[in-house]
Amino acid sequence: MMHLFRFARVLGVVGLSVTLTTAALAQSTDNTPKYANEFLNIGVGARALGMGNTQVSLAQDATAGYWNPAGLLGQKTKYxxxxMHxxxxxxxxxxxxxxxxxxxxxxxxxGASIIRLGVDDxxxxxxxxxxxxxxxxxxxxYFSVADYAMLLSYARKLGPEGLTxxxxxxxxxxxxxxxxxxxGFxxxxxxxxxxxxxxxxxMARDITTTITAWSINSEKFRNSNDTLAIPKSSSEITLPRVVLGAAYNVKLPGQFSALVSTDLETTTDGRRNTPxxxxxxxxxxxxGLEVAYHSVAFLRAxxxxxxxxxxxxxxKESWRAQPSLGVGFTTSGLRLDVALSRLAVEQAKTNSIIVSLGYGFH
Structure with a gap:
C-alpha cells in the first residue's frame, strides 16, 4: 500500500511540474493562445463520452491511443x-x-488513430x-471545412508491476x-x-506545444466580390494541458460491479470558464460512472x-454542467456503445448521439 501511495504522489508531482512549467511559459507570452486545435479535445468513443470523458486512467483498447497511449498494453485481445460516428x-x-x-x-x-471533425456542403x-x-x-x-488528426502511438511496460x-x-x-x-505537428x-x-x-497533451501553420490562398479571396480584408498566413500555438485521472472498481451483489472515475483537466492557455x-x-x-452486469451489459453516466x-x-448567477448517459454491450469480441450527451449552446441545449463499434480479435 505504501508503494501505491508513493506512486500516486509521484504521479501528482510530475503532473503538477509539467503544468506549472508550461503555465509559466504561457505567462511570459504577451498574447496567450486559447482554444487552438480544440477539436482534439471533444473526445472519442461512446463509452468515454457516456462517462463524461473520464478515460485517462481507464482506456485499455484502441481508443487509448487518443485518451492515454499507456493504456494500449491493457487490451484483452491481440488486435x-x-x-465512431x-x-x-x-x-x-x-x-x-x-x-x-x-x-x-x-x-x-x-496504435494508430484518425479523427475528422467537419461541416460539409x-x-x-x-x-x-x-x-x-x-x-x-x-x-x-459548395465547400467543406474540416479538421483532421492522425495519432501514432507507442506504449511500453516499465519498472514496477502495473506501470505502463x-x-x-x-x-x-x-x-x-x-x-x-x-x-501542425x-x-x-x-x-x-x-x-x-x-x-x-x-496524460500530458501537446507536451512540447503544437504549432499549426496556416497557409492562405489570397487569390481565392481576391476573386470574390466582397470587400473583406484578405487574411494573412499565420501560426497557432497549442499549449500543453495535463489530465490526472483515477478510477476504482467496486464489486456489487450478484453479477454486478460499478466503476467510479474522475479526471482533473488542467489547461495552461489562460483563464477559462471552469470551477x-x-x-x-x-x-x-x-x-463518470459505469455499472456492469456480468461484464456483458453496461449502463453509464x-x-x-x-x-x-x-x-x-x-x-441569478448559476453553474451549468454537461450531463451524459450511455449503454454498452459486448459479445465474442464485438463491442457496441451508444452515448447521449447534452451540449449547451448559450441558452439553448442540443442532444448529441454518439455510436461506436469496437472489435477485438486474435
Whole structure:
C-alpha cells in the first residue's frame, strides 16, 4: 500500500511540474493562445463520452491511443479496432474516428488513430449576383471545412508491476475549402498504473506545444466580390494541458460491479470558464460512472464541462454542467456503445448521439 501511495504522489508531482512549467511559459507570452486545435479535445468513443470523458486512467483498447497511449498494453485481445460516428448541433457537424492497436511483444504495443471533425456542403454564394445585378443560382459552389488528426502511438511496460508509459506523435491538417489549409505537428505523453481495483493515469497533451501553420490562398479571396480584408498566413500555438485521472472498481451483489472515475483537466492557455480558474491555470473536473452486469451489459453516466452562467436582471448567477448517459454491450469480441450527451449552446441545449463499434480479435 505504501508503494501505491508513493506512486500516486509521484504521479501528482510530475503532473503538477509539467503544468506549472508550461503555465509559466504561457505567462511570459504577451498574447496567450486559447482554444487552438480544440477539436482534439471533444473526445472519442461512446463509452468515454457516456462517462463524461473520464478515460485517462481507464482506456485499455484502441481508443487509448487518443485518451492515454499507456493504456494500449491493457487490451484483452491481440488486435483491437474501433469506429465512431457522431453528429453535433442537430447534425450540422460530423465527428468521425477510427483506431487500431496491436502488441509488438509482451512489453510494448503500437496504435494508430484518425479523427475528422467537419461541416460539409457549405454554400459559397459570393458570386450569386453577377456583374449585371442578376441572380444566377448556377454560380453557387459548395465547400467543406474540416479538421483532421492522425495519432501514432507507442506504449511500453516499465519498472514496477502495473506501470505502463506511452507517447503519441500527431499530425494535424485543417482545411477551409480552397481558401486556407494548415499543418501542425505535436507530441503527447502518458502513464497508467493499476493496483488491484484502483487505477491511476496521467496524460500530458501537446507536451512540447503544437504549432499549426496556416497557409492562405489570397487569390481565392481576391476573386470574390466582397470587400473583406484578405487574411494573412499565420501560426497557432497549442499549449500543453495535463489530465490526472483515477478510477476504482467496486464489486456489487450478484453479477454486478460499478466503476467510479474522475479526471482533473488542467489547461495552461489562460483563464477559462471552469470551477478553478486563474490567469495561471484553469482546472475542469469530470466525473463518470459505469455499472456492469456480468461484464456483458453496461449502463453509464457522466458529468463534465462545468461553466458559470452570468445572471441577468431576472436571474441569478448559476453553474451549468454537461450531463451524459450511455449503454454498452459486448459479445465474442464485438463491442457496441451508444452515448447521449447534452451540449449547451448559450441558452439553448442540443442532444448529441454518439455510436461506436469496437472489435477485438486474435
Amino acid at each position: 483491437d479496432a474501433v469506429l 457522431s453528429e453535433l448541433f442537430s447534425g450540422i457537424v460530423k465527428n468521425d474516428y477510427a483506431a487500431f492497436s496491436m502488441p509488438l511483444d509482451e512489453r510494448s504495443a503500437i 457549405i454554400a459559397d454564394t459570393r458570386n450569386l449576383v453577377n456583374e449585371y445585378g442578376q441572380i444566377n443560382y448556377d454560380n453557387i459552389t 508509459v506511452g507517447a503519441n506523435g500527431k499530425i494535424v491538417y485543417r482545411n477551409v475549402g480552397s481558401f486556407a489549409t494548415a499543418w 505535436g507530441f503527447d505523453a502518458g502513464a497508467q498504473y493499476q493496483h488491484g481495483n484502483l487505477r491511476l493515469g496521467l 478553478i480558474s486563474t490567469s495561471f491555470i484553469s482546472i475542469d473536473p469530470k466525473l 457522466g458529468v463534465s464541462n462545468f461553466q458559470k452562467i452570468e445572471g441577468t436582471a431576472s436571474t
